[in-house]
Amino acid sequence: MTRVKLCGLKRLCDIDWANEFRPDYVGFVFAGKKRRVTDEQAAALRSHLLSDIPAVGVFVDEPQEHILRLLEAGTIQVVQLHGSEEEAYIKALRQQTKAPLIKAFSLESEADAKAANASSVTYVLVDHGSGGSGQAFDWDLLRFLERPYFLAGGLSPENIKQALAYRPFAVDVSSGIETNGYKDYDKIKRFMACLRGAMVEEEQR
Numbered sequence: 001m002t003r004v005k006l007c008g009l010k011r012l013c014d015i016d017w018a019n020e021f022r023p024d025y026v027g028f029v030f031a032g033k034k035r036r037v038t039d040e041q042a043a044a045l046r047s048h049l050l051s052d053i054p055a056v057g058v059f060v061d062e063p064q065e066h067i068l069r070l071l072e073a074g075t076i077q078v079v080q081l082h083g084s085e086e087e088a089y090i091k092a093l094r095q096q097t098k099a100p101l102i103k104a105f106s107l108e109s110e111a112d113a114k115a116a117n118a119s120s121v122t123y124v125l126v127d128h129g130s131g132g133s134g135q136a137f138d139w140d141l142l143r144f145l146e147r148p149y150f151l152a153g154g155l156s157p158e159n160i161k162q163a164l165a166y167r168p169f170a171v172d173v174s175s176g177i178e179t180n181g182y183k184d185y186d187k188i189k190r191f192m193a194c195l196r197g198a199m200v201e202e203e204q205r
């Protein structure tokens with residue numbers, strides 16, 4: 001069964017909606033401007049979130065001490081590296097935590113897929129160039145991936161069925177469930193309904 005991550009949650013009502021629709025992961029973004037949360041905001045969101053939904057911290061070239069502090073505090077349970085973190089960075093982080101590590105790769109060529117295949121992280125996430133842009137990439141490149149992956153970038157109720165046909169480990173959505181920069185209850189509801197409907201169809205194939 002394909003997992004789902006709702007990313008970029010930043011208000012308590014976003015967490016209420018996550019608790020209602022029960023995704024497999026939620027994402028708190030500690031980067032950029034649009035969706036960035038402070039450590040204090042993220043801690044408050046985590047304490048409002050159902051205990052069995054892991055919170056993924058999304059970081060861009062972040063000092064590791066900060067990531068480790070958030071893990072130790074229980075604010076996040078999974079780490080998503082969305083910058084230009086190299087293998088040495090990943091290995092150093094791995095030595096300090098057993099938390100699952102996700103590394104985002106911008107998939108623009110077969111060479112990018114090869115780099116993703118070689119990464120030592122727990123999961124790779126494949127996305128359009130910059131995170132949270134709402135843009136999809138050429139999914140034909142997914143055929144070069146040889147490991148479970150999170151599929152991100154421009155997912156929406158309209159294309160989620162087509163996305164599932166590629167059998168990703170998980171799908172990751174942010175922009176497609178927003179209106180004017182904020183998460184939208186009706187869009188989350190529709191996305192989850194389309195996803196779960198398409199999953200049933202996919203399993204029956």
Ligand SMILES: O=C(O)c1ccccc1NCC(=O)[C@H](O)[C@H](O)COP(=O)(O)O
Binds near residue numbers: 027032034058059176
């Ligand atoms: O969401 C951000 O603002 C962000 C900033 C910097 C790095 C990553 C960021 N987001 C990552 C995600 O939200 C997801 O992993 C994914 O890229 C969702 O993309 P989309 O559905 O296209 O918004």
